Amino acid sequence: MSTIVRIGGKGEGVADDGRRAALAAPGDMLNDDGTLTPGLHRQTPPCRHFPTCGGCQLQHLDEDAYAAFVSDRVAGALAGQGLTATIRPAQISPPRSRRRATLHADGKGGKVRLGFTEAKSHAIVDITECHILAPDLFALVAPVRGLLQKLRLKGRADVHLTLADQGPDILVTGVKADGLSAHDAIVDFATAHRVARFAIDDGMGPETRWEPDAVTITLGGVAVPLPPAAFLQATPEGEASLVAAVREAIGDAPTTADLFAGLGTFALALPGRVYAAEGARDALFALKAAANRAQRLVFAEHRDLYRRPLTVAELDRFAAVVIDPPRAGAREQAEALATKASGVIAYVSCNPSSFARDAKMLCEGGWRLDWVVPVGQFRWSTHVELAARFVK
Structure with missing residues (x-):
């Protein structure tokens, strides 16, 4: 039996005897058979999709352990040099504060799945809750899924979400949205959900389909024009x-x-x-x-x-x-x-x-x-x- 003393760079627990264990937290006991006995720094992950969803790797750590991991990553990198x-x-x-994220979608079997991919996999986790996305972005997940269903998504697509000054900015890449029915579906969606901008990129560059007002992001007190999916x-x-x-x-x-x-x-x-x-x-x-x-x-x-x-x-x-x-x-x-x-x-x-x-x-x-x-x-x-x- 050994004790998990820190979290490695890939999110694995590292024991005092050098052994490593997935989903371990500092203070856990790593038993001889590889199982873990929970310690003081383990918490119940808040999201039902953890640990399958690749959007998070460390929801099992409490606040102190996660903050220590962030600091240790910096100290370890410096020590290595x-x-x-x-x-x-x-x-x-804090939780639910991400204002920028890229979700993945596919339309296999006539059903659209939308979410993050699994760790080390291209499989998409069809998310029904998320504890990292800002609420205004997560509120769009189900409606975007429905829109992609109307657009008859057949392959894979990426959905880039950003919170701009005017509201949600959406860029969908890897999908074609030609024809009057697609146009009407996008306009109805953008109007109903107060989207600041909706753009499509089918491989030829972003094409804006909806932008009633110029989209900006305020930086240093200055409103800056925001290109689609900009960093x-x-x-x-x-x-x-x-x-x-x-x-x-x-x-x-x-x-x-x-x-x-x-x-x-x-x-x-x-x-x-x-x-x-x-x-x-x-x-x-x-x-x-x-x-x-x-x-x-x-x-x-x-x-x-x-x-x-x-x-x-x-x-x-x-x-x-x-x-x-x-x-x-x-x-x-x-x-x-x-x-x-x-x-x-x-x-x-x-x-x-x-x-x-x-x-x-x-x-x-x-x-x-x-x-x-x-x-x-x-x-x-x-x-x-x-x-x-x-x-x-």
């Missing part, structure tokens, strides 16, 4: 935690470079003059239009930072740098940042492992990792985000 830092308390988004921080609470950490990290910097700027989550919340680089044209144009309309001191440039990272000479023009790369991190950009002469860096990451790799390059270049804020906005999942401050 030989780094240490002050790790602040994890910022955890957005998963919860308002998660966004607020990351923005607060970034603002604290750079202080009153008069000039800042915001790299991988997206729609402007950070650029529009920063003081002074901001240079914003982004490779996705739709996001860049949305940020540029919003900044110009609000008369913010933001210069937005279309730039692929993987192919053309900022040079050291360019970086040295800025007192601060904010960087928020995709999951792969930003190895090429980090190499240039490592030799930047001075200033401060706020690094936001959705992957502790790639962050730790880049952080090691920065530290070897003379930067000091001051602190890290772990953020768990994908509640009950193994997906962990963070914000960190480097000074030189």
Whole structure:
């Protein structure tokens, strides 16, 4: 018999003798036959679909154990690169707070199923409850299922849900909706459920079928045009935690470079003059239009930072740098940042492992990792985000 002491990166319990067990919680006893005796940090999962549904992996952990897992993921990634830092308390988004999610659908046997897929499988869990989606989004699940039935969905489709300023924004990919009956079904659905926008992508790009008012998302107090299925921080609470950490990290910097700027989550919340680089044209144009309309001191440039990272000479023009790369991190950009002469860096990451790799390059270049804020906005999942401050 051994004791589960922590949760591994894939959500499995790790015992003090090195054994691993699925669906274990810290404090559980792992018996010799592989069964578990529940401990103090195990809770009853709130959702009937757990653990089959792949939307959550850790509903069996209580609040303390889940927060500890989020922090441990960051500490473990840093330790793997030989780094240490002050790790602040994890910022955890509450249940039913996700404002952005992608559900999967299929129409096998004349019946439409809609939900998340099972873990390590393409099988769809036809959800009838969800404890992570914002209520306004979950309220659309059954109606969207009915709409796809009317559209005679035969294969697989993805349903991208986002809560915009005007209400739910829906993009359905992998489905054709041709003809008058399909048009009428979409309009009736959008009207009945006060949908802000409904778009279809059959492989040729999003085609808006319903948008009575221009759809926006407010970032930094500015209404930004929202492209269909655009990247957005998963919860308002998660966004607020990351923005607060970034603002604290750079202080009153008069000039800042915001790299991988997206729609402007950070650029529009920063003081002074901001240079914003982004490779996705739709996001860049949305940020540029919003900044110009609000008369913010933001210069937005279309730039692929993987192919053309900022040079050291360019970086040295800025007192601060904010960087928020995709999951792969930003190895090429980090190499240039490592030799930047001075200033401060706020690094936001959705992957502790790639962050730790880049952080090691920065530290070897003379930067000091001051602190890290772990953020768990994908509640009950193994997906962990963070914000960190480097000074030189």
